[in-house]
Amino acid sequence: MNNQQIVFTAPGVVEWRTEAFDRPQLKATEVLVKKRFSLISPGTELACLSGGEQWFQMPQIPGYAAVSTVIEVGADVEHVAQGDLVFHYGKHCTYEIVRASELVVHVPNDLEPSIALFARLATVAFTALRVSEIELGDQVAVTGLGLVGNFAAQLAQLQGGVVTGMDLSKERVTLAQRCGIKQAVLSFSDIGPKKFNTFIEATGQPQVLHEALSWVAPFGECILLGTPRTDYTTNLTDVLRHTHLHEKGSVTLKGAHEWRYPMKAHPYEKHSMERNTRIVFELMRSGQLHVAPLISHMLKPQNAKEAYQGLSEAKEDYIGVLFDWVE
Structure with missing residues (x-):
């Protein structure tokens, strides 16, 4: 058996490797x-490919989500069996050993596997909704309409929010509209004076959060969904005054990183990544969560260099990129 792999070997370097894979015990x-x-x-x-994530030490196989066929299970594994089609947090390689304590969920028979794959990013977006106080009729803004922001806008709309999505890319605005976001714009100035009860920041750009504070309604909330990775210098006092002073709005800042919830469902925990995944699957199956328009490229893993170069240099064309490992 050969295990084919996509490997980040150094900052900016993507390699395609084939290694012998002896079936393990x-x-x-x-x-x-x-x-x-x-x-x-x-x-x-x-971010990993740039060398900017300390937890990702090169050389290493990257990866975020996968749909796979179960080849073999250990003696104590009961929830999946040989031949099952499962969704899991997998790497970009042909074969992988996954611990049963991690998320391994059956893909519904009537759900296209390439669609089910996007549950990973939809559950990332789900965290923003879980920590929010969005109620029916609330005004909700989402900045950044990439995959995670698009899903956050769709989910906020399903939760009853009146959603406005904003992105500087005309293509992503159009894509959001195709996914059912009723109001997607290039600038909030396009919609006139409006205050938002909930502001979901999905770009990860710190300056966007700072600018967003003036758009949040009094006693509203600003949710940090995107991970900040770039330097930004400002006077922090202005930010703090927005959270402290009544005349500034008394805005609540909330973090929405997915790992705030446990991986597996537990009888004493309402929320978990497993539960969110199953809910997302149902939304996909019912057609309430739109995924197909987000798939821009389905490539063979041998073309990994093209995939990462496109995502880096042609962001408006490369949106949802997946690898097809079927031989």
């Missing part, structure tokens, strides 16, 4: 899978 709680599809998370993986 699985531990009791392990699952051996073979990939069918894997999905790139543009923000996280490009």
Whole structure:
């Protein structure tokens, strides 16, 4: 058996490798899978490729989400069996050993595997809704209409919010409209004076958050969904006054990183990544969560260099990029 892999070997360097893979003796709680599809998370993986993430030490196989066929299960694994099609947080390689304690969820029979793959980014966006106080009829803004921001806008709309999405890219605004976002704009100035009860910041750009504070209604909330990665120098006092003073709005800042919730469902925990994933699957199956318009490229993994270069240099064309591992 050969294990084909996409490897980040140095900052900016993507390699395609083939290594011998001897079928392992699985531990009791392990699952051996073979990939069918894997999905790139543009923000996280490009940050890793740049060398900007300390937790990602090169050389290493990147990856964020996968749909795979179960090849073999350990003696204590009961929730999946050989031959099952499963969704999991997988890397960009043909074969992978996954721990049963991690998220390994059956893909519904009537859900296209390439669509199910996007549950990973939809559940990232789900975190913003979980921490929010969005109620029916609330005015909600989302800045950044990439994959995560697009899903956040769709989910906020499903939760009853009156959503306005904003992105500087005309193509992403149009794509958001195709996904059912009723109001997507290039600038909030296009919609006139309006204050938002909930402001979801999905770009990860600190200056966008600072500018957004003036758009939040009194006693509203600003939710940090995108991960800040760039330097930004400002007077912090102005930010603090927006959260403290009544005349500034008394805005509440909330972090919305996905790992605030446990991976697996637990009887004493309402929310988990597993529960969010199953809910997302149902929204996809019912057609309430739109995914197909977001798939811009389905490439063979041998073309990984093209994928990452496109995501870095042609952001308006490369939106949802997945690898097809089926031979």
